[in-house]
Amino acid sequence: MKEGFRQSMAWLHTWSGLLVGWVLFMVFAAGTASYFKDEITFWMKPELHAVSxxxxxxxxxxxxxxxxxxxxxxxxxxxxxxxxxxxxxxxxxxxxxxxxxxxxxxxxxxxxxxxxxxxxxxxxxxTAPRETRGGEFFYRLHFDLHYMPAIWARWIVGFCAMFMLVAIFSGIVTHRRIFKDFFTFRPKKGQRSWLDAHNVTAVLALPYHAMITYTGLVTLMFMYMPWAQQAAYKDHGGTEAFFAEAFPxxxxxxxxxxxxxxxxxxxxxxxxxxxxxxxxxxxxxxxxxxxxxxxxxxxxxxxxxxxxxxxxxxxxxxxxxxxxxxxxGDVPKAAAETRGVLYGLHIGRFADPLLRGLFFLSGLAGCLMVATGLLLWAVKERQKFAKTLKQGGRIGWGLRLVDGLNLGAIAGLPMAMAAFFWANRLLPLDVADRSEAEIGWFFIVWGAAAVLGLLSPTLRMWQAQLALGALLFVLLPVLNAFTGPAPLTVSLRSGPSAVAGFDLVAIALGMGLAGAAWLVERKRRKAVSRQAASTQPPPPGLAASGQGS
Structure with a gap:
């Protein structure tokens, strides 16, 4: 154990979050989009927009x-x-x-x-709509992943969710002033600013984060922990008999x-x-x-x-x-009803539009929580290489790997999601296996972003990927106007409301990514200015003054 209990919890919080953080960011992002998977699917079928x-x-x-x-x-x-x-x-x-x-x-x-x-x-x-997986792709992606057997994917996601649960509760123990720190944000303070941002996004929707992680494990509880029903029903019909009795x-x-x-x-x-x-x-x-x-x-x-x-x-x-x-099911059994309520909380199908919107915002807060946690580790680790960098050296391979993975996940995933929507509208309608072609472009763009991030994990690359993601999202309403019968100017007045809502959210996400790109550019310029100042020789007057003192 470390120096004390809280220090041990801090170590556990750091590593349980870092080791699976990139998978968790994808799970949070895709799961958050799934709250509006029906609306996403509808937007991706413009042939239906004119149907009253x-x-x-x-x-x-x-x-x-x-x-x-x-x-x-x-x-x-x-x-x-x-x-x-x-x-x-x-x-x-x-x-x-x-x-x-x-x-x-x-x-x-x-x-x-x-x-x-x-x-x-x-x-x-x-009217026959185009072939597409629509929002169902994001729903399946967040627990079935893709291009691998579903059973493997669910074990991987469940493993990461358990790490997430450990990170949440160890984080609560670690931060003694977690709720006080929620009301504190100190910008332009380097590591302190990243920690403040992490605290705010974590505490802002802390009940949601704990609920969504725990209930995510509950949804697949019979796969992760099958031993009880196997033992109890070993001589009474096996697992099928258990499900028939538990869920008649x-x-x-x-x-x-x-x-x-x-x-x-x-x-x-x-x-x-x-x-x-x-x-x-x-x-x-x-x-x-x-x-x-x-x-x-x-x-x-x-x-x-x-x-x-x-x-x-x-x-x-x-x-x-x-x-x-x-x-x-009119009078469900207590255990089955408990499991059903927890499952229902996770998928949120009971929610009205306002509550679903709050779930969506909480999911975005979860994405920011994971992202700031990953970036905070890199900021803290980079301080260990401060002297080496000043002397013209390079950072260690571990930090470089984390920097590249952070770039590919945090900046690359939104760009890939936007590319998925662009592929939906630009691919020919008669292309073979069209829905898989759309998904293919999602992974092509994400893979390219990850490779470029690993090859060049620089502020310039961060700015480029964030700016491109912002451009792709902001222009989605324009794309919709040219490829569908319900542009934003029409959908805002007479519907469909789902199309108007999608376009507005796309603009908001694009503006958020643009703001992040602008902050990265400011940071890059300051870094360049500091480097130029440190390498520039002092003015002659200052040099003479120093010699005479």
């Missing part, structure tokens, strides 16, 4: 969706219908393609589904097709019965297992905007007779 929201009763929207699926996927083993919401005015249908014949090449999981967006009143497919609602494994054709009962009465059972609460998702089969089952889940918990109650109906089979 056509409000229709939920029963009508469900009927038209079923009629569409009867035409397009009557033989699909499963239908998924997501009814319209305020954030998504269209009905979304997803149906599983029939399995390939025996001996055929296996089909990638994502390609086993067909999807369409429908006008809720008419059931007609709206009818897993798909319990449904079996009969192979006998039978017409599907009208869906509207089932939707009305479910909504009435939940005291008028709206329906969110409808799943039809084995449509047009004698053993068809219709599962209806309540919309997720009414409860804090992510686990929504559901009802099941016989798909042929329309008779109610059972209800699930």
């Amino acid at each position: 929201p056509n409000a229709a009763p939920q029963a009508k929207a469900a009927e038209t969706a079923v009629a569409f699926l009867q035409q397009r996927g009557a033989n699909a083993p499963r239908w998924f219908i997501t009814l319209p919401t305020e954030r998504e005015p269209s009905t979304s249908v997803l149906y599983l393609k029939p399995p390939p014949p025996a001996g055929a090449a296996p089909v990638e999981r994502r390609r086993r589904f067909d999807q369409a967006l429908l006008d809720p009143a008419t059931g007609q497919a709206v 609602g009818g897993g798909r494994t319990q449904f079996k097709a009969s192979g006998t054709k039978a017409p599907l009962a009208p869906i509207a009465p089932m939707v009305a019965a479910a909504s009435s059972h939940w005291n008028g609460a709206p329906v969110g998702r409808i799943t039809v297992h084995f449509p047009n089969d004698a053993n068809a089952v219709v599962s209806i889940a309540r919309a997720g905007t009414q409860r804090l918990s992510s686990d929504q109650p559901s009802m099941q109906f016989n798909g042929v007779t329309g008779a109610q089979i059972g209800t699930f």
Whole structure:
């Protein structure tokens, strides 16, 4: 142990934050964007911007969706219908393609589904939007990463989240005056200024930071710590039996097709019965297992905007007779409800626009907290090389590596996110595997920023990357005006509000990056001035005066 308990906690806080800080910055940034993933997806589909929201009763929207699926996927083993919401005015249908014949090449999981967006009143497919992952990419990125098996990614992110939790609580112990320091900011004081900035961004949303980190671990708790249910259900059906008991609602494994054709009962009465059972609460998702089969089952889940918990109650109906089979989750078990509330807090789907905006700002504060912590370590470490630098030497390889990683993560990631949106609008609509091409440009730009940062971790490179990121974000509304039907001048007056909100946030983020680039330029000029002053010989008068003294 170090000299004392607080010193040990300071050491733990420093290294638990530094070693995984770059991954945590990406997780915070992508997770923060995910609070508005529906709005991001909508902006990235400009073909939908001119479609007027056509409000229709939920029963009508469900009927038209079923009629569409009867035409397009009557033989699909499963239908998924997501009814319209305020954030998504269209009905979304997803149906599983029939399995390939025996001996055929296996089909990638994502390609086993067909999807369409429908006008809720008419059931007609709206103008085919461009292929894109949209905001779903950021949502998946923040816990599944990319280009690697999801199970590996989730273990990596969980490991980093545990380090983050350790850093939060060790930081609270380390900073005895943490709340007093929150009201103190001393600019132009070097290391002291970075520490003040780190304290402010940490304390500003401290409850949020602790909540989002802990609940992030809870979302995958059964993967990280499976031993309890494995031991308890070892002789009672295993893990599947545990989930069936903990989260009743009818897993798909319990449904079996009969192979006998039978017409599907009208869906509207089932939707009305479910909504009435939940005291008028709206329906969110409808799943039809084995449509047009004698053993068809219709599962209806309540919309997720009414409860804090992510686990929504559901009802099941016989798909042929329309008779109610059972209800699930009306009175959840205490342990399952606790887990559902923690999960719901993490994803924030219950939040109204104002609360979601506060979550977004808290997420940005988390990004700044991680960024200032990484930069603070580099500032402190550079002081050890002050004499070496004055004598024309170079900093150590460890500090140079951290400088490069900081540059690539903190300045490069925002630039890559902006490039993702530019690729969405500039790539040809018919390019093969278009959504992956957009994601490819995200990683190309981020990778280039990281390589350049490692090769030249200088203030000039910081300024260049921050300025380019600012330019890409600020010009996104201009790009939208030239490539979509709802420029900012129109969306501010008559909507869509999601497009106007995206453009305004893009401008705000761009201005923030521009401000950071301006501060870097000021610092660079001061450093150049100090270096010139230290190498310039003294004026003749001062030299003569010194000799005569």
